[in-house]
Structures are given as C-alpha cells and as structure tokens.
Amino acid sequence: MTITIALSKGRIFEETAPLLAAAGIIPLDDPEKSRKLILDTNQPDIRLIIVRASDVPTYVQYGAADMGIAGKDVLDEHGGVGLYQPLDLQIARCRMMVAVPNGFDYQAAVQRGARLRVATKYVETAREHFARKGVHVNLIKLYGSMELAPLVGLADAIVDLVSSGGTLKANNLVAVEEIAQISSRLVVNQAALKLKRERIQPILDIFEKTVAARS
Amino acid sequence: MTHNWLLPENVEDILPAQAWHIETLRRRLLDMFNVHGYRMIVPPLLEYLPSLLTGTGHDMDTKTFKLVDQLSGKTMGLRADITPQAARIDAHLLNRQGIARLCYAASVVHTLPDGLMKTREPLQIGAELFGHAGIEADAEIQQLMLDALRIAGVSKVHLDLGHVGIFRCLMKHGQVPVELEADLFGALQGKDSAALAELAQKLVPEVREALCLLPKLYGNPAILDDARRQLPAIPEISQALDDLARIAGQLQGKVAHLCIDLAELRGYHYHSGVVFAAYAEGWANAIAQGGRYDEVGRAFGRSRPATGFSMDLRSLCEGLTAPSLPKGILAPYIQDAALQDTIAALRAQGEMVIIDLPGHETQRGEYECDRMLIAQAGQWKTVNI
Numbered sequence: 001m002t003i004t005i006a007l008s009k010g011r012i013f014e015e016t017a018p019l020l021a022a023a024g025i026i027p028l029d030d031p032e033k034s035r036k037l038i039l040d041t042n043q044p045d046i047r048l049i050i051v052r053a054s055d056v057p058t059y060v061q062y063g064a065a066d067m068g069i070a071g072k073d074v075l076d077e078h079g080g081v082g083l084y085q086p087l088d089l090q091i092a093r094c095r096m097m098v099a100v101p102n103g104f105d106y107q108a109a110v111q112r113g114a115r116l117r118v119a120t121k122y123v124e125t126a127r128e129h130f131a132r133k134g135v136h137v138n139l140i141k142l143y144g145s146m147e148l149a150p151l152v153g154l155a156d157a158i159v160d161l162v163s164s165g166g167t168l169k170a171n172n173l174v175a176v177e178e179i180a181q182i183s184s185r186l187v188v189n190q191a192a193l194k195l196k197r198e199r200i201q202p203i204l205d206i207f208e209k210t211v212a213a214r215s
Numbered sequence: 216m217t218h219n220w221l222l223p224e225n226v227e228d229i230l231p232a233q234a235w236h237i238e239t240l241r242r243r244l245l246d247m248f249n250v251h252g253y254r255m256i257v258p259p260l261l262e263y264l265p266s267l268l269t270g271t272g273h274d275m276d277t278k279t280f281k282l283v284d285q286l287s288g289k290t291m292g293l294r295a296d297i298t299p300q301a302a303r304i305d306a307h308l309l310n311r312q313g314i315a316r317l318c319y320a321a322s323v324v325h326t327l328p329d330g331l332m333k334t335r336e337p338l339q340i341g342a343e344l345f346g347h348a349g350i351e352a353d354a355e356i357q358q359l360m361l362d363a364l365r366i367a368g369v370s371k372v373h374l375d376l377g378h379v380g381i382f383r384c385l386m387k388h389g390q391v392p393v394e395l396e397a398d399l400f401g402a403l404q405g406k407d408s409a410a411l412a413e414l415a416q417k418l419v420p421e422v423r424e425a426l427c428l429l430p431k432l433y434g435n436p437a438i439l440d441d442a443r444r445q446l447p448a449i450p451e452i453s454q455a456l457d458d459l460a461r462i463a464g465q466l467q468g469k470v471a472h473l474c475i476d477l478a479e480l481r482g483y484h485y486h487s488g489v490v491f492a493a494y495a496e497g498w499a500n501a502i503a504q505g506g507r508y509d510e511v512g513r514a515f516g517r518s519r520p521a522t523g524f525s526m527d528l529r530s531l532c533e534g535l536t537a538p539s540l541p542k543g544i545l546a547p548y549i550q551d552a553a554l555q556d557t558i559a560a561l562r563a564q565g566e567m568v569i570i571d572l573p574g575h576e577t578q579r580g581e582y583e584c585d586r587m588l589i590a591q592a593g594q595w596k597t598v599n600i
Contacts (some may be wrong), residue, residue: 062331063499080405082330082500086430088409185409191501194373194474194494197434 003046003192003199006060006068007031008053012184015091016069023206045199057083057187066192066200072182073161077124084193086204087186090211094163096125098177101150106176109156110135119149120159129159129179147171225328225335229529236537237338237528241320244340244363251359253318253342258300260321264292266303269514274484275299278325293324297339298523299511305345306515314346320528330500334529341505341525345512348520350458353489353507354465360503360524361469364493368535369502371471373494377479378459379486379506382429384451389422399426403478406430421447432477436463439475458489485511491524497534502526542585543567544597557588557595 005020007013009031020026026042031050039048051059056070057078070078073096075085098118100106109116110133119140120126130137140155147167149155161182162168162175186207193200222228229237245255263284268276280293294300297319305315320340328335342359344352357374364372382403386396395414402410408430415423425446432442439460446452459475466473481490481504490506505524512519546558546568558568569582586597 058331080407083405085405085407085409185407188406189499191494191499194375194472195496197472197474201434 001045001196001199003067003196003203004049004065005046006049006051006056006065008056008070009050011092012053012069012071013050015184016089019089019091019207019210022210023203025203054078060187060189063189063191065189066196067186067188067203069184070187071184072180073122073125075185075187076128076180077122079124080187082190084188084190085185086188087208087211089184089186089207090215092182092184094161094182095175096122096159096179096182097162097175098129098157098159098179099147099162099168099173099175100157102172102174104150104156106157116157117155118157118159119146119155121146122159125179126159147173223335225333227334232537232540233532235540236535237532240367240532241338241340241528243366245318245320247362247366248318248342248359251316251342253316253359256301256304256317256319257321258294258297258304258319261291261293262300264290266515267292267294267299269299269303269511274482278327280324280326295323295325296525297321297323297341298343298508298525301343301523302345302508302511302519302521303515305343305519305521306512306517310517311346314344314352316342316344318342333500334527336529337527338529339525340528341523343521343523345519345521347522348509350462350489352520352522353458353462356505356522356524357462357466357491358469360491360493360505360526363526364495364503367531369493369495369531371495373472373474374466374470375474375476375479375492375494375501376459376463376466377476377481377490378455378488379480379483379490380455380488381446381452381477382426382480382483383487384449384455385422385425385447388447388449389418391418391422400480400483403429404480406433406478429478432475434474436460436467436473436475438477439463442477455488462489482506482508488522493526495534498530500530502531502534540583541567542583543569545569545571545579545582545584545587545600547571547588548573553593554588554590554595561597 007016013031025046027039027048028041029036029039031039037050039050041047049065053071054074056068057075059065060068061082069089071092115136115138117140118126118137119142121142123139123141126139142149146158146160149158150173151171159179165175168175188200264281267279275295278295282291284291301317301319305317309315318341322336323339325335342356344356361372398414402414411430412427415426428445432438439456443456463473463475479490481492485508486506487509488507492501492504494501503524503526507522509520510518512521544561544566546554548570561568569584585600587600588595589598
C-alpha cells in the first residue's frame, strides 16, 4: 500500500514541509533543486508528486494521488466535487478580492445594474460571487498579470488573490470587496480515505494537532 | 477531415471481450436475484419528467436528458436512475399489502458524468425491497449486494455505513433554513470541517456542536459509542445509532472492513435511513451503493418502506480483468447432413462453431478458432488447428 501526496512547488511546499516532518515524512530530494516529479521520502511507502497547484484537485479526485494540498482558491475553482477537505492547514493565507482602478466607483457601477467586465483567472469563483450578488458580468479569462486588464481598458474590475496588496498598489488599483479568505487545505480522495485509512488517518491526526498547536 | 465515427464525450462502445464479460455477469446476477425471490422488471427508457424526478428532487434533475413528447406536448425524460421507476411500479402497479422484491438491469443516461472518466451511460443493475420497515430488510439487501460483488469477483470489500436520519433530525431540531441546510450538507459531504464550523456559527449550540462532530464520527463501529455520548440525546438520533449498531453487528465478519461514517449523506434528498456504499481497491469511487428511501413512494400516492442497492456494471467491470473469450471450432461450408448434425450437437454443448464461408480462407485467423471439423473415414472429427 503506497500513499501518494500531491503538492505544488514554492510556497505551499515550503509551508507544508514542517507538517510533513511532524508526521515523520522527509522528502529525499529538494523539489526546488531536483527536476524529478516523483519524490521518494524516508518512508518507503510514502511518495510525493510535484504538480501544478491547480492540478492538485484533479490528481486527488481521480485517485492518482491519495491526498494533496491545495489552496482554497484552487478548490473553489475546481468545485471540490468528490473530494474530502478535512483540514484547514492555515498556511499560504491570503484573500480572494475584487479590485478596481483607483477612482472607479464600484458600488455605483454595481447598483446601476450595469454589466461589469471582470478579468480573472478564477472564472468559476467570480461567476458564483457575482451571481450571488445579482450582478451581471462579462468574464474574461486570463492566465496571469490580471492587474494589467483594467489599466488598458480590457476590464472594469479584476478578481484575484491579494496577500500584501503591493501589486495592486503599484498598479494603482484598490481592493473593494472580499470574496473569500483563502488558505491551504488538505484534500483526500474519498476511496483512499476508506481503503487506506490505517495509513492516512494517523497522518491526518498529526497534521491536525500540529496546526492546532501553531494557532 | 470529418470525424463522423467519433462518439460524444463520456460515451463509449463496449467491445467483444468486455461486452461478454458484462453480459455473463449480468445474467449470473439476475439469476442470483431470482433465486432470492427478486422479480425482474423492465421499466421504460423514457417517461414523463415529473414521475422520473419525483422523490429524488434536484439530485436527478440536472442529470436527466429531457425531450418533448410529440404526442402529448409534455416534457419527457430519459431515466437517470431506475430506483424511482421501481418505486412507482411498487406503489401503483403491484399494490401488494406485504413485501415486494424487485430487480432490474438496464442502461440509464446522464447529461453530466458522475465524475472524471465516468460513463454517461451506466448499466444499472440492482434490487429493491418494498414493504418492510425493519432493519431485517436493510440487512437482506446488504447481503445481496455482498453476494453480487463476490460473484463479480471483487475480493476484500470495504463497506461504509451511514444514516441520513441524524443530519435530518439536527436540521429539524435546529430549525435550520433550507438554503443553509444545503450549504451544511455540501460541507459535510466534503468533510470540510472549516466550512462547517463557519456555516454552523449561528445555530443553537447543541446543533452546532453536533454538526461539527459528525465529520469526526468516522471509523470502526466502536465510534457509535462515542456518538451516543457526544450527540444530543434526541430519540430519532438514538434510534439511528441503534439501527447502525445492529446492522454493523450483523455485517461483522462478512466484509474485509466495516466503517461507520456519520457524515456520509449520499442521496440525502430521497434517502431516509441507513445508507451504505461498497469500495474496493482498484476503483476510485464506490462500486455499489444503496440505502433506505421510505418517502419516495408517497409521491406516487402510496408511502411504502423501501430499501435497495444498485451498481454500474460498466464501471465495475472496468476494474476487473475480462476473461478471454472462449475459442471456437471452424466448420467447412459443405452441404452435408452428417456435418450439420455434428455442428448442431457441438452447439448444443455450448461450443462456438463458425462456418467458414467461401472466399475467406486467408482470413481464418480472425475467427479466433483453435479447432476445426474435418472428415475422417466418413466421420466429422474435431482436431486442433
């Protein structure tokens, strides 16, 4: 019985490493240095796979990984169907926000019932948010540098992750509405939690204790 | 370039070896249901929409293909599930006072696949037991499901048991508004403790604490004792826990792993009591599932206790190795009475005999025969190729 854990490089990996260490799981390679996509660990039956953050839910849903760590932003966008999300790891915290150019009267635009042009990478999240507000939007899917869209007249507003707000400020944008608090979640494949419970549950318990001790 | 021969997404052909595997399994399971007293029904592929969606609520609405009946102008649906059809037949056509046992095996179609790589045309096979409210019926249905999985060749079944009555009772007890109930349901299904805690904030403490406990009440049957201690002492909840304990006791030793999951609410909108799902290594989702749905019949004018299980033979067989097809016997194309008699005798024994039609001598390899009929001293004999 092998346990496969899906992770993305960068911030999520760095902040997850201490949790893994608490559960006695130490990767044998550093993903920032190694080009391997499958990392063995000191525990022969546990391996890590390095995937794009937005692909983590897919790997776990399909059972290609038994568990994974993904941001709430990615999970909301994916829909989370068929996944267990038993634990908020409270790492990689930030907020999903609506931001507009400085001076743009967002509240008035929304109240007038105008059709807002919104550029975002998080199309599902944005659609759901504006639908709940009863605001008509034209969604423009972008893959990066959302901040640029309002500046060049592509969009009226953007929906994006904001952590320090530095990028917004540098591009003369202001956050006007919070959509959700984001942090990383542990996701588990439903069948894996049932079939490999003896191996997975202790890891979950240690993660939970470690997270609780931290906050 | 045109691709006229391509199929829609999540719709596929089943080719000979797999098709034969599915069909032999279908026959063996129906035979098994039959000797247990489950009578086969063949409900229609399409019906008026309201009767298809009754009792199952929104679970099936978006999944059902719809079309307009040219004869009546009414909306019809292609069935996405056979269970409501069985409930309709039990309520209206059979009118038994006592118990009715029914089984079926037929295709259903879904507008949206159940998940990644899932077919939109599952081959649903199942059995339903109407008219008995006690857990004896649930136990019988579960045993039938385990027998079916054994016949299919699934070893080491992991069975998950839940009870939708606990969540339902908490919602009623806490007078939770419908919208919030839907959100809480979603969070529980995902065992999403963080979302659950946030959503339950405004509920009365007793209900809030109970809801936050549910995802943790998961594990071997001993957790039922924890549940009794920790959940509010409401008679419906105690009854649900007692039912689960009795069923768990009966299943002990019959499955490789037995697990209680009080946050499992699959089919919450029409299930009313014990729900269960079978898992096994090699499948990324449940391979068979079922539960109690006492209220569904009411929509058809007659509320009857009901419990049943079903599974998708296509996805079940995908995880199994299809046995290779038996090889046949090649017979020459000759008008000869003795040859015809020999062929008929072989076929009566269940042998596959293929006539070697003239002009295809060079393609004999495609027939998948390992023997052939030849005349030896006036007698037709089977010899190895």
